[in-house]
Amino acid sequence: MRKVAVVGAGMTLFRRRLQETGKELSFEATRMALDQAKMEIGDVDAVVHGTAPDAFDGVHMKGEYLLDGSGGTRKPYMRVFTGGGTGVFSAIAGYWHVASGLADVALVVNEEKMSSCQPHPQSVFAHIWDPILDRPLKPNLVWIFAMEMNRYMTVHNIPYEDIARVAVKNKRNAVGHPCAQLADPKITLEDVMNSEIMAWPVRRLDISPPSDGAAAVVLASEEVVKKRKLRDQAAWIKGVGWCIDSTMWTDRDLYFPEYVARAAKMAYRQAKIDRPKQQIDFAEPYDPFDYKELHHLEGLGLADRGKAGLMTREGVTERDGKLPVCPSGGLLGVGNPIAATLGIKIGELYWQLTGQAGKRQIPNEVHTGVCQAWGDLMQYGSVVVMGA
């Protein structure tokens, strides 16, 4: 397979409600990514659009609906959707296009507009459950996270404060992010631990907010990087992996994300990583809930099982720690426009690895990073390893 680099990235503000339509947001993020890559839409061979459930927008065939905004018109174009995993998976699909040689330049554009759904996007999440087994119980999406968090905490005997520390860290990290929705320089552990209980053990500040937003990255082959002299602003995709576990989620022990471990194994093999703790300098795991950052660090092999909370308590995962985690501010701090989290996962790896992260730049030199997204009924993992 050919070498593939990210050569430009763009994103919009992440906010609870933005005036722009999904198409307009997609256009803004795409235009910024193209400008960064010093390219025009005519230079793009193929477009991948990532976006989550149609029900948020109330428009079916959302891929077709959005395509004008992502530059897909009259080009090889596809929409991908792997639940919350779309934020990283769409970049994997973009990677295939270039790695295979079918395209020299591919655009990856992710969009989410959750505010259209009234009164709250939670209502349409009710339609993801099994119609026979689960829906008669009138489930709320937060329930499954609460159940997974409880299982994880109980099996490993993890104190809640070690989990709440993740929310504090990420909301503080987000202060340096120009697009952040919930950055808070003054937030304390007590604020999180005393916030309203939503579905115990989950409290309000353990959860990332629903958001509107879009993000885009430009992927290019090595030849394009050389020809266009983009070496200084290129970060290379070293390995990709993805995996989904059974939908029968009540038959799985939720304490460990096996699907993330398998996706990571696939990505690490390609990236020639056999000791992730030593070889990976920083990580952007998916953090829609604070416990998920810890859960995913363990799945990614960056923490021993049950020990990610301890690492957080000891400051290892701070921006200036030994293993910075979510230096972007993550979904907890920047926001959670599901698929558009591309901008704080793949986007953050790109900006950090090319020294463009500004106030968020990790003080230690970083050469290798990993990002990951997660979704569906606690069953999907997508992982990308990138290097400078």
Next chain:
Amino acid sequence: MTANIARWPGAELGSKDLENGKVTTQRYRPDAKFAWSAGEAMSRFLAELQQGRLIARECKNCGRILFPPRMFCEECFRPTDEWVYVKDTGTIETYSISYLDTDARRITEPILVGVVSVDGASPKMGIMHYFGEMATGEIRIGMKVQAKWRPAESRVGSVLDIEYFRPLHGVDR
């Protein structure tokens, strides 16, 4: 360079901007209706629920007793072989105490909900259900529970034929 980008696109709106008509909106309420075929495995499962029983399927290749039942084993990828009754007792694998209803509205009386692995099925195989007859301070992972069935005449062939799972008395709690 990105660190120097002066303007990040996006115009923020507050909920008041919508309510007060400050911005133009278009409203729409979809009216979609569905009738799901329960399928082979679930039809039998629901019929047995109406009789006050829980049933699983066995895969003789891997030896697992699959609950909820399915007509094929997703691991061996072959048809399952036999119907097997399992018990209406089990263990709380995990739970939540929810102050949110299905539309994320706040409620004052919390819902106790979680996963029960059932006795007689393979380890960790269970269903999501409610818990009752226990205080929020009593519920714990590992607690033994038993189904509280609705009266036979009011059962309809639904997971709600079980009202909730309650503590199994006489067993180590």
